[in-house]
Amino acid sequence: MITARYHREVPQRFRLEANKCVSCGHINFPPRLVCPKCKGQKFDNVVLKDEGKLLTYTILRVAADRFSKETPIAVGIVELEDGVKITTQIADVDVDTLQIGQKVKLVLRKIQEDGKAGILCYGYKAVVI
Amino acid sequence: MRDVFVIGAGMTKFGELWEKSIKDIFVEAGLKAIEDAGVGYIDSLYVGAMSSGLFVGQEHLGAVMADYLGVNPVPATRVESACASGGVSFRQAYLEVASGASDIVLAGGVEKMTDGADVTDALATAADQEYEVYHGVTFPGLYAMIAKAHMHQYGTTRQQLAAVAVKNHRNGAKNPNAQFRFEVTLEQVLNSTRVADPLGLLDCSPVSDGGAAVILVSAEVARNLKKPLIRVIASSQASDTIALHSRPSFTTIGSVVKAAEKAYKMAGIKPTDVNLCEVHDCFTIAEIVVSEDLGFFEKGKGGEAVEKGLTALEGGKMPINTSGGLKSKGHPVGATGIAQIIEVYEQLSGKAGARQVKNARIGMAQNMGGSGASCVIHILEVK
Amino acid sequence: MVGIVGYGAYLPRYRIKAEVIAKQWGSDPVAIVRGLQLNEKTVPGMDEDTITISVEAAKNAVRRAQINPQEIGAVYIGSESHPYAVKPSGTILIDALGIGPDVHVASYEFACKAGSEAMFVAYSLVKAGEMKYAMGIGADTSQGAPGDALEYSASAGGAAFIMGKEKVVAEILFTHSYTSDTPDFWRREGEYYPRHGGRFTGEPAYFRHIIGAGIALLEKSKISPKDFKYAVFHMPNGKFPMEVGKRLGFTKEQIETGWLVPYMGNTYSGSSPTGLAAILDVAKPGDLIFMVSFGSGAGSDGFIFRVTDEITKVQDRAVKTRELLDNNKIYLNYGEYAKFRRKIKLNE
Missing domain, CATH: 3.40.47.10 (Thiolase/Chalcone synthase)
Structure with a gap:
């Protein structure tokens, strides 16, 4: 049962809420309590831009059991316009056409299901624009 | 800090050990190490294991193994640092002897991966659960993204990745404890089942069962036992961000660079002084990146180096993974770091048989966890 | 408004x-x-x-x-x-x-x-x-x-x-709903696929309810079908909306813009709404739009919209x-x- 653990991350998964270090401006996604750049502990809340570019990617042909019916799965690291980098699936794509540097946009999709009867878990995925 | 010596080693064969439980495996390795060392007792033990809870439903491994090894009531501690669990287990034992707290310590590692757990899922717990694993990414996937980035940035080729597997299988074929004692051709690697592009099945280390243990002692104990003096001349460890995406570069592993810097400094040597190195080749790309980050080759030239045979056992100026590496020897996660030390120990004691590197005097073992969030390095020297 | x-x-x-x-x-x-x-x-x-x-x-x-x-x-x-x-x-x-x-x-x-x-x-x-x-x-x-x-x-x-x-x-000028218990299509609790009454889904269900709501809406508004620029009906297939439109006095030209079904299929609850969205994408200030949905079971909701000057500002957003x-x-x-x-x- 992943309900509580899932729910805690909703502000990030649904709305890309992050925090920005008051002293050095570094943006943390998800928000952190200690800035990894300057050790600052004061932050402003920010919301990330939902567009960016693909820095690297792979096509998963083998996945963990709960994703195994969805292969091939395109997964990549996207650098959003704010400079924040995230790992995300790339949806609705002919996996053979992906390229490093492609422009993408984040959309809300179902990411996984907690078994047959458990909750449905949503979050961001990238689509090529 | 006192000098610390490795005086005995034991390991099980790596592979699918259907008849053996996690306890059987660890005890077999532990007993062999104690016998090889010729010690009558141990002061304490460490057991490195990545995920015995998920793989076989057993935690509290320190107590389990002390009990079944018959060494109660010595202090027994389980160490976890994902795939670096073994290396960190060794480091804890090293620090315990070096500090003077103990004279004889067993450092072991074990993993039993074939009992039916979702291995991909269990291994993925070494990445960021909420921001990597949640999105479906697997370990082959993370290293595949490193590979794509390395290919994009440096022009590393698919053939160069495959050359790592070919070399390591050639070495592993000579290792009686290896899971895969056979050679593979470049074509076989290139045509192997795709796992996570550009990595194929033969670019990936296997799912394995296995255990390994070594005995670390003080100088006084080593001399009294009249053992060859194989000294630990460096022990270093470093960390990096848990998520691959948080790093400034995907083609270099910060924890490896940092741990290597510290290790060379502590040992007072340069990369060129190292005669052989066991590196954490969980995937072919990992060996290429790490061989660069350890300073053996210029950044971006690791692929070319393996292709030119510079890392080969025969004729290579810097033999890497003479044991067969994780790729061919097998990768029972928690045991891997210890098994690397065992290869270095055997090479330095001249007991590596068909894999023997001539005049090996200084050997290195580089073990890492996750996509490189942990790295632990040891350098051993024979006097 | x-x-x-x-x-x-x-x-x-x-x-x-x-x-x-x-x-x-x-x-x-x-x-x-x-x-x-x-x-x-x-x-x-x-x-x-x-x-x-x-x-x-x-x-x-x-x-x-x-x-x-x-x-x-x-x-x-x-x-x-x-x-x-x-x-x-x-x-x-x-x-x-x-x-x-x-x-x-x-x-x-x-x-x-x-x-x-x-x-x-x-x-x-x-x-x-x-x-x-x-x-x-x-x-x-x-x-x-x-x-x-x-x-x-x-x-x-x-x-x-x-x-x-x-x-x-788009102002909503009039609405009208028309409902009766007509079991033409259903899905029982726990069933995966819906069931339907075959041809019973036609005349007694789709046509009766859309025409019921449509006529009431025309009477209520006192607007004649020819005064509308566009009309959109529920689209279970390509044929039904054209047929029901014809019976209510609308032409193919009025229906075509929102008639997405031949290449979209039936988006069920999204059917006439997506058709309406397609109409709003191209509508001009002053255009009148006639819309009647249909839901099995059965009922229809009808709306009459009048497009305003604001439309041209939002269409490309x-x-x-x-x-x-x-x-x-x-x-x-x-x-x-x-x-x-x-x-x-x-x-x-």
Whole structure:
């Protein structure tokens, strides 16, 4: 049962809420309590831009059991316009056409299901624009 | 800090050990190490294991193994640092002897991966659960993204990745404890089942069962036992961000660079002084990146180096993974770091048989966890 | 006057052609394509459902309305394929769009008219002065049983409408609903695929209710069919909306703009709403739009809209419905389609 653990991350998964270090401006996604750049502990809340570019990617042909019916799965690291980098699936794509540097946009999709009867878990995925 | 010596080693064969439980495996390795060392007792033990809870439903491994090894009531501690669990287990034992707290310590590692757990899922717990694993990414996937980035940035080729597997299988074929004692051709690697592009099945280390243990002692104990003096001349460890995406570069592993810097400094040597190195080749790309980050080759030239045979056992100026590496020897996660030390120990004691590197005097073992969030390095020297 | 202040549609990129389905079951594709005028239909990705479709449509509606999502006082999603039997769909949507938590949220179900129902209630609440803005959405990822006639039509998509009083792009002049207990199509609790009464879904159900609501609306408004620029009806197939329009006195030209079904399929609760969105994409100030939905069980909701001068400002602020329909298609074969729609039995 992943309900509580899932729910805690909703502000990030649904709305890309992050925090920005008051002293050095570094943006943390998800928000952190200690800035990894300057050790600052004061932050402003920010919301990330939902567009960016693909820095690297792979096509998963083998996945963990709960994703195994969805292969091939395109997964990549996207650098959003704010400079924040995230790992995300790339949806609705002919996996053979992906390229490093492609422009993408984040959309809300179902990411996984907690078994047959458990909750449905949503979050961001990238689509090529 | 006192000098610390490795005086005995034991390991099980790596592979699918259907008849053996996690306890059987660890005890077999532990007993062999104690016998090889010729010690009558141990002061304490460490057991490195990545995920015995998920793989076989057993935690509290320190107590389990002390009990079944018959060494109660010595202090027994389980160490976890994902795939670096073994290396960190060794480091804890090293620090315990070096500090003077103990004279004889067993450092072991074990993993039993074939009992039916979702291995991909269990291994993925070494990445960021909420921001990597949640999105479906697997370990082959993370290293595949490193590979794509390395290919994009440096022009590393698919053939160069495959050359790592070919070399390591050639070495592993000579290792009686290896899971895969056979050679593979470049074509076989290139045509192997795709796992996570550009990595194929033969670019990936296997799912394995296995255990390994070594005995670390003080100088006084080593001399009294009249053992060859194989000294630990460096022990270093470093960390990096848990998520691959948080790093400034995907083609270099910060924890490896940092741990290597510290290790060379502590040992007072340069990369060129190292005669052989066991590196954490969980995937072919990992060996290429790490061989660069350890300073053996210029950044971006690791692929070319393996292709030119510079890392080969025969004729290579810097033999890497003479044991067969994780790729061919097998990768029972928690045991891997210890098994690397065992290869270095055997090479330095001249007991590596068909894999023997001539005049090996200084050997290195580089073990890492996750996509490189942990790295632990040891350098051993024979006097 | 109260009306639509922002609208948006969303259609998945995947498609399957009717002839591919027909070939699978040994049926004559000509009868389907020519008879029912169904060429192809949208198919949701494995990671898409009524909620994700609603979110995309709603984001497009907010982009057009350019309002603060916090001012939306109600969100209603009408669908016959809510992903949960128990748990609202709209809660995920409001959290994704940053609406609420001071907001009224509900899931509606009334076969294919749940979307117009959501629109009607949203409109009524704004008209009553309960809130500044309310959003009504119709979206579905409907399923037809393999080999059933519905498999050629049941598709995925949706549209969202924000109702308000300021900067209205299409005023709602009249509404009328017409309902009776007519069991032409249903899905029992726990069943995966719906059942239908075959030809009983036609005259006693679809035609009777749309014509009932349509005539009442024409009488109420005293507007003649020829005075409308556009008309849109529920689109279970290509043939029915053209036929019902004709019977009410509308021409092919009036219906064509919102007649997305030949290449979209039947998006159920999203059917006439997506048709309306396609009309608003091209409508000009002053245009009158006639809309009647139909939901099995059975009932129809009718609306008369008058497009305002504001329309030209919002049309280009988000993707247009025809662009979603015509561009970036990814065609599936039957096997991929069966996998996407979870028609294959798997080990749990």
